[in-house]
Amino acid sequence: MELHEGETVLFEGHPSWRSALLxxxxxxxxxxxxxxxxxxxxxxxxxxxxxxxxAAITIIASLVVRQATKYVITDERLHIRRGIVSRSIHETRLSRVQDVAIEQGVFERILRIGRADFDTAADKDDQFVFEGIANPDEVRAAVDKAHRLAEHKTPPGEGTVGL
Known part of the structure; x- marks a missing residue:
């Protein structure tokens, strides 16, 4: 993922290895x-x-899928990249995120993994989910931090006096 000028990464990760136990x-x-x-x-x-x-095929497939999935939160965007040979990239502007729901069932709580489901201003069929992440509350906190940073940024051209 190429960052825009002045863009800062707040969270970067892959699904947890613990999410592959099942x-x-x-x-x-x-x-x-x-x-x-x-x-x-x-x-x-x-x-x-x-x-x-x-057993070897199972372990190798799990490692490949884990490494082929990357989640990134910046102060401007949410980004999901999946795949090695074929690739899927899903990205949305952080300003479109309306809600972050952290979900953990009993099994996930025991393993300390979960999913972060982002409600965006997009179509309901457009799923934007970080699956199997360790410390899902860290993701929620990163989005909250990004929203707070965005509130304090001054848009270009504002705050300057024209001549």
Whole structure:
């Protein structure tokens, strides 16, 4: 993300590794199931190999998805970038953010992760969400700080006396 002149980054991050634990559990569970089937159908080596391959794919996929997602809050914009090969960039001006809702279920509270859902002046179908972030309250505080900074900035041309 290229910053505008005078723009300051207030928050920058990726989804937390803890947000991938459910994905890990599903992947390892699938690996155990397929490994057990192959263990009884073919033999020990096939079962262990299947479990190892599926576990490795699960871990690598999780790391790639995590690193391929980047969240940025500046004093002017909210920015979400997803993808490595194909890319999706979602950006909105901070002045369009009307509300920030922090959501954490029981599982997320235990893992200290959550989601920040930004209500913007855009269409309701336009979802602007930071998913699986550690310390979601830090994101809410960064948006609040950005709004307070914006209130104190003087627009160009104002505050000067013309000749």
């Amino acid at each position: 994905f890990f559990a599903k992947g390892i569970g699938l690996g155990v199931l397929i490994g057990a089937i192959l263990f009884f159908a073919i033999g020990t080596a096939a079962g262990i190999a299947a479990l190892a391959v599926i």
